[in-house]
Amino acid sequence: MQTPLRKLERPAAPVYGSNACKPYRCRVTRRVQENDDTFTVELTPVSARQHGAFAPGQFNMLYVFGLGEIPISISGDPADPDRLVHTTRAVGVVTRCMATLREGDVIGVRGPFGTHWPLDELKGRDIVIVAGGIGLAPLRPALYQLVAQRGEYARVVLLYGARTPEDMLYRAELERWRARFDLEVYVTVDRATGDWHGNVGLVTALIPRAPFEPRNTAALLCGPEVMMRYAVQALQKRGVGATQTWLSLERNMKCGMAMCGHCQFGPHIVCRDGPVFRMDRIQRFFGKWEV
Amino acid sequence: MPDRELDNRLLILEYADLQRLFDALHARGYSTIGPHIEQNVIVYSEIRTVAELPIGWTDVQEGGAYRLERRDDAALFGYTVGPHSWKRFLSPPLRMLWRARKTPEGFEFLDDSAPPPRYAFIGVRACELHAIQRLDAIYTGGGVIDDDYQARRSAAFIVAVNCGKAGATCFCASLDSGPAVGPGYDLALTELLDGEHRFVVAVGSPRGAEVLAELPHRTATEGEIELAEAVVAQAASQMGRTLETTGLQELLYRNIEHPHWDKVAERCLTCGNCTMVCPTCFCFTIEDTTDLAGQTAERWRRTDSCFSTAFSFISSGSIRTSAKARYRQWLVHKLAAWQEQFGSIGCVGCGRCITWCPVGIDLTAEVAALRAEDTGQAPAEPLLEMA
Numbered sequence: 172m173q174t175p176l177r178k179l180e181r182p183a184a185p186v187y188g189s190n191a192c193k194p195y196r197c198r199v200t201r202r203v204q205e206n207d208d209t210f211t212v213e214l215t216p217v218s219a220r221q222h223g224a225f226a227p228g229q230f231n232m233l234y235v236f237g238l239g240e241i242p243i244s245i246s247g248d249p250a251d252p253d254r255l256v257h258t259t260r261a262v263g264v265v266t267r268c269m270a271t272l273r274e275g276d277v278i279g280v281r282g283p284f285g286t287h288w289p290l291d292e293l294k295g296r297d298i299v300i301v302a303g304g305i306g307l308a309p310l311r312p313a314l315y316q317l318v319a320q321r322g323e324y325a326r327v328v329l330l331y332g333a334r335t336p337e338d339m340l341y342r343a344e345l346e347r348w349r350a351r352f353d354l355e356v357y358v359t360v361d362r363a364t365g366d367w368h369g370n371v372g373l374v375t376a377l378i379p380r381a382p383f384e385p386r387n388t389a390a391l392l393c394g395p396e397v398m399m400r401y402a403v404q405a406l407q408k409r410g411v412g413a414t415q416t417w418l419s420l421e422r423n424m425k426c427g428m429a430m431c432g433h434c435q436f437g438p439h440i441v442c443r444d445g446p447v448f449r450m451d452r453i454q455r456f457f458g459k460w461e462v
Numbered sequence: 463m464p465d466r467e468l469d470n471r472l473l474i475l476e477y478a479d480l481q482r483l484f485d486a487l488h489a490r491g492y493s494t495i496g497p498h499i500e501q502n503v504i505v506y507s508e509i510r511t512v513a514e515l516p517i518g519w520t521d522v523q524e525g526g527a528y529r530l531e532r533r534d535d536a537a538l539f540g541y542t543v544g545p546h547s548w549k550r551f552l553s554p555p556l557r558m559l560w561r562a563r564k565t566p567e568g569f570e571f572l573d574d575s576a577p578p579p580r581y582a583f584i585g586v587r588a589c590e591l592h593a594i595q596r597l598d599a600i601y602t603g604g605g606v607i608d609d610d611y612q613a614r615r616s617a618a619f620i621v622a623v624n625c626g627k628a629g630a631t632c633f634c635a636s637l638d639s640g641p642a643v644g645p646g647y648d649l650a651l652t653e654l655l656d657g658e659h660r661f662v663v664a665v666g667s668p669r670g671a672e673v674l675a676e677l678p679h680r681t682a683t684e685g686e687i688e689l690a691e692a693v694v695a696q697a698a699s700q701m702g703r704t705l706e707t708t709g710l711q712e713l714l715y716r717n718i719e720h721p722h723w724d725k726v727a728e729r730c731l732t733c734g735n736c737t738m739v740c741p742t743c744f745c746f747t748i749e750d751t752t753d754l755a756g757q758t759a760e761r762w763r764r765t766d767s768c769f770s771t772a773f774s775f776i777s778s779g780s781i782r783t784s785a786k787a788r789y790r791q792w793l794v795h796k797l798a799a800w801q802e803q804f805g806s807i808g809c810v811g812c813g814r815c816i817t818w819c820p821v822g823i824d825l826t827a828e829v830a831a832l833r834a835e836d837t838g839q840a841p842a843e844p845l846l847e848m849a
Contacts, residue, residue: 186605186607187609188601188609189559189575189610191606192748196567196568198568236569236759277567277568279568279569422774422781423774425748428606429604430600430601430744431747433766433773435795437715437794437799438801438802438803443605456718462718
């Protein structure tokens with residue numbers, strides 16, 4: 172069964188910076204600790220205002236009162252945009268403060284921003300998702316949509332790598348997806364701990380033996396840039412070319428309006444032209460040192 | 463050359479009547495900003511009289527060097543450009559975006575925005591007018607409109623000045639952005655110093671015509687028009703630098719990993735001076751703060767520079783840690799990526815980045831060096847080996 176998506180709103184009137192730089196208030200209505208340093212929050216608008224519709228792969232700017240604002244990808248179900256879900260690792264000033272948020276606390280949200288995984292264009296194809304670490308977070312909305320529209324796609328394969336079994340995100344969901352006959356889920360860890368009996372090694376090592384038909388495959392990648400470089404190469408070795416590969420880039424972002432200059436990657440302004448790029452469009456600069 | 467279409471409207475404003483231009487602008491509510499000497503440098507600040515202009519001064523510029531010298535006449539605009547540009551008035555270096563107060567429901571915005579100032583810019587050079595138009599494309603040409611910029615910009619009355627001399631670091635002629643003032647001004651002046659001190663005035667807008675109508679003026683003679691053309695021609699002949707723009711974008715892209723960047727990095731201090739003085743560098747950062755009690759929060763927009771490591775900081779650290787990467791980002795953005803992003807080259811040839819670089823790094827020389835060493839193709843892609 173196909174879930175209808177709320178149409179992405181394209182503003183008819185000009186958007187003014189003085190408004191666009193103001194976050195709207197959201198209450199934390201649910202909080203889940205995913206692992207040691209990673210947590211998920213579900214946000215509900217404080218006022219009557221609705222969250223904007225989002226597409227898988229887009230991001231929001233999350234604001235902690237007086238402390239700062241950071242770009243975080245959306246991790247929830249695009250068919251249920253009223254439940255805004257973000258998964259974040261506590262690494263910086265803002266995210267460490269966000270880690271202390273409790274249900275009932277209020278933060279600010281601006282967005283959604285950026286490009287998305289072009290799932291609608293990929294119907295009928297094998298979809299191979301390659302995620303590393305927290306890179307699974309911006310891909311989860313794509314998985315939700317693929318599962319909801321499962322009949323529209325050929326094979327759906329998830330290759331997920333984490334540092335240790337304890338670092339894995341969304342474990343319960345991974346188990347559920349793995350139990351389905353119509354999804355291929357392969358998980359690997361860099362370092363086995365506890366009673367782990369699964370794959371050990373880099374996620375890129377799963378690519379050579381994953382079940383997909385290269386000529387009819389679309390690959391969606393998110394993870395550390397070095398992981399994506401090797402994943403692109405492993406996919407190319409199997410015959411999945413640059414025009415069949417999409418990846419999500421991380422860059423410093425301040426405004427989300429393609430104005431502040433921070434998120435530039437060669438000629439691309441990642442907050443507007445990305446974060447999701449088709450590989451052939453960024454090939455010239457991807458993997459170049461410190462671009 | 464002055465714009466041919468406006469030739470039949472070229473007028474003469476006598477030196478003695480120039481103060482009336484200031485007065486007419488004040489009467490219309492403009493705050494007049496113009497060149498003025500502060501700490502031995504010509505900067506742009508609020509001036510109310512002709513007497514505050516750098517009368518009889520000129521500037522001598524070179525890579526990493528700037529000094530003022532006396533001219534042997536009383537020219538009002540007998541110098542080129544200093545470290546300031548008009549961007550500081552159109553997009554202030556530090557601007558509060560909003561204030562908010564903590565409430566039981568999170569926070570609420572305090573509405574205390576003031577209307578943006580109305581400026582009249584006196585002495586905008588050809589390259590600077592182009593620089594303002596570059597900023598227009600960035601702040602008002604995309605999906606989001608910076609309404610504060612737009613308000614300042616549409617209010618701004620522009621009195622342009624044709625350059626009568628070019629400096630040693632000038633290269634606007636290479637970029638078709640000068641020395642003759644192009645469209646976009648309200649009034650454009652050419653200073654004539656042939657014994658009788660006066661200005662040839664071109665009118666560029668209805669409001670320019672309105673203001674000029676209040677001042678005593680007469681039609682310029684053929685001889686005066688020729689003199690004005692000679693003034694600009696002289697500046698055009700004095701360009702101290704050149705920048706070859708043919709195939710520039712491709713040249714830079716295919717040499718993105720050229721070893722020459724290491725040589726620049728040996729000299730570059732990554733101080734960011736070039737970005738601060740550049741009239742088109744537009745990057746800013748966002749700073750969120752609170753008062754000591756944590757009850758009121760403010761969001762500020764502050765000029766930023768791609769030469770800081772913080773500029774590209776992400777969760778795993780800075781993307782551009784090396785000086786080489788940061789200089790390359792600035793130059794390749796300015797001269798190549800800008801063309802794809804905003805439809806024009808990001809440089810207007812004013813030479814400020816050369817003059818104000820403490821070690822005198824010269825982007826025209828760096829481009830020429832890359833061009834000299836260019837092999838016409840990018841180095842072969844090294845093969846990644848699976849770990």
